[in-house]
Amino acid sequence: NAGVTQTPKFQVLKTGQSMTLQCAQDMNHNSMYWYRQDPGMGLRLIYYSASEGTTDKGEVPNGYNVSRLNKREFSLRLESAAPSQTSVYFCASRETGDEQYFGPGTRLTVT
Amino acid sequence: QQQVKQSPQSLIVQKGGISIINCAYENTAFDYFPWYQQFPGKGPALLIAIRPDVSEKKEGRFTISFNKSAKQFSLHIMDSQPGDSATYFCAASTMIKAAGNKLTFGGGTRVLVKP
Numbered sequence: 001n002a003g004v005t006q007t008p009k010f011q012v013l014k015t016g017q018s019m020t021l022q023c024a025q026d027m028n029h030n031s032m033y034w035y036r037q038d039p040g041m042g043l044r045l046i047y048y049s050a051s052e053g054t055t056d057k058g059e060v061p062n063g064y065n066v067s068r069l070n071k072r073e074f075s076l077r078l079e080s081a082a083p084s085q086t087s088v089y090f091c092a093s094r095e096t097g098d099e100q101y102f103g104p105g106t107r108l109t110v111t
Numbered sequence: 112q113q114q115v116k117q118s119p120q121s122l123i124v125q126k127g128g129i130s131i132i133n134c135a136y137e138n139t140a141f142d143y144f145p146w147y148q149q150f151p152g153k154g155p156a157l158l159i160a161i162r163p164d165v166s167e168k169k170e171g172r173f174t175i176s177f178n179k180s181a182k183q184f185s186l187h188i189m190d191s192q193p194g195d196s197a198t199y200f201c202a203a204s205t206m207i208k209a210a211g212n213k214l215t216f217g218g219g220t221r222v223l224v225k226p
Contacts, residue, residue, distance in 0.1 A: 042200055042219050045213055098160060098212070100157070102156065
């Protein structure tokens, strides 16, 4: 039981490049979330998916798109990366209870 | 505009001492207040949480105190141990289903426990 897994662990992009961050969970959870973590800012919600087939914007969605591919997988896409998107990205999932389970994160640097 | 404000940003405590982290929120619709613990290179993990119908919740050495009228809550770590050295985040959300249980996080507190 791996919980929430994220790939890649590290990535360096040049300004304007695109990439997709992958997230998968094996807990059969309905809800999934993408956050970004920046020093002093805590974690901020980018997008979330309450259930398969639905997605909704969070606090900081600009510059990102998401796809809820199936119940297990929720991907985050940067179409044209910018230095301001340098951050650590966390995926999380939740069932009907309160607790969100977080993955190990992807550290992204945009130069 | 940060809806959940956390202080201090960092603190150093001696082994056996008490660590206290404070959070204040603005949105009166919040009705679920968790604390997450994060070790370097790892994702956050739920430590303890409280709902506003109680003023205090204790789990082992960790206690949440909640003041609804002041819109403040705090985490107390008793008998702090070097293994408690981590970053702690307070958070808040509304448990209304339609709101999606979206967490709003404080800025984090880096705690260092010296042996």
